[in-house]
Amino acid sequence: MENKNKFISHRSRKILIAAVIVAGIFSWLYVALNMSSLRPRTFYLHNYYRQPIVVKDISSWMTFDYINKVFHLSPSYLKDAFKISDQKYPRITIEQLSKETKASSTEIIKNVQNYIVIYFSSSTNGQ
Amino acid sequence: MHTILPSVLSFVLLYGYAAIFSISYLAVFLPLPQTVVLLAGGAFAGQGYLNIFSLIFFSSLGNILGDLTCFILARKYGKELLMKIGLKKLILSKKFTEMETFINDTAGPTVFISRIIPLGTIVDILSGLSKMSFKKFMAYVIAGNIVYTIGVALVGLFLGNAWQNVTSIFSAAGIVIAIIIVIFALSRIYFHKLKHRMKKTESSN
Known part of the structure; x- marks a missing residue:
């Protein structure tokens, strides 16, 4: 048919x-x-997959919870470093912190990057 | 799309799988960057922030329920709504009947492939209007959505943090597909008019 x-x-x-x-x-x-x-x-170079995150990839949409987990930071490290009093921490984004503190998100990102570098250099030196 | 993407990514990081589910569901009705979110979700799973199996499950579930909602609404109220807004002629036309036959004859490939290219919502509506069998539609929608979700999530998992570089390729691919569809539609209209003109010339001779 x-x-x-x-x-x-x-x-x-x-x-x-x-x-x-x-x-x-x-x-x-x-x-x-x-x-x-x-x-x-x-x-x-060493892995053909699962490209790890590096500090220069930190963006304002990221939460502190995410940053702590992927960079293996102590949960209170960035809270103490930025003196964050928000009860929602670590479930706040860099953008939200920028609005609360009236600092630019670019400045906060730079500070986060520096704190992470310091964290790992002090961990290495401590070994 | 680029202006809402950071907000959508924040939403995913704040609310996890509930966010993934709601974005997947609403992407059927709204222009949300669902593919990019799924890609990012795969990368987040690779970084240990999310679980890849939960990501695939909630994303597929959201997609499937969204598609079924769209299909059921189109099936129940589609024709009635089109008639109310003055498209009665279209509904009763020969072309519409041909479209219904085409959709029903090629249900499998049409529904399955439309999950992968950005035509899912249109096919859901046309399938509903054509009164496609619910079981048939559901089977192909489930299969298509699972394949799509697994594919994109695994690409994100594979790329890791490099997913941000690839989003521009996905956007470009979407634009290319949209251009193909527009070219196809315009060529159909052009050849249809040409055919009609030739018939008129022949009949006048």
Whole structure:
């Protein structure tokens, strides 16, 4: 029993296939051209996967809870360092702290980065 | 999308799986950066902040329930609503009937593939309007959503912190797919008008 559905005609199908091939070629070109900027971060030297977070990736949308966990910090370290009195800590974002303290989030991020570096240098020296 | 992404990521970090579920559910109805959130979630799981299995479960559940809600609403009230807003001619047209036949004949691939490309909501609505079998729709929606969620979450897990570099590729891929759809729709309209003009010329001769 013939059941020719005219919703997509033969010609339209050819056009769609051609458009998909063209889009695929452009997508491949885009990835290939940007691969050099992706490679140092995507293909980490010792691991080919699970690129670890580094201090310069800290952003204002991150919570202190997240930062403490991924950088393996003591939960009260940053609280004491910034003298945070907010009861919601560590479930507050850098952006929220910036609004509460009226300091810019860029300044807070820089301070977080410095505190993390100090934390690990003092841990290394203590060993 | 870039202006709401930081807020959405904060929401995920603050409320965890409840946030993942609600974003996945609402992304069916609103333009939320669900793929990017899933990618980030995979990276967070790799960093030990979330559990990958819980991430996949809650994201899939949100997607599936969102799609089913959209389908049921379109099935129950879709045609009635379209008639009320003055699209009765469209509903009763031959093209609409052809669309219904096409959707029902190709239910599997259409519903499954539309979970991966950004056409999920449109296919949910069309499937509902076409009165597709609920069991059939649910089966393909569950399969498609699970495949999509696992795929994107594992990419995020694989990339780790490099996920932020890849979001631009996902955005570009979305734009490319949207351009393909627009080109396809315009070419259909063009060839349809050309065919109509040729028929008119033939009949006048």
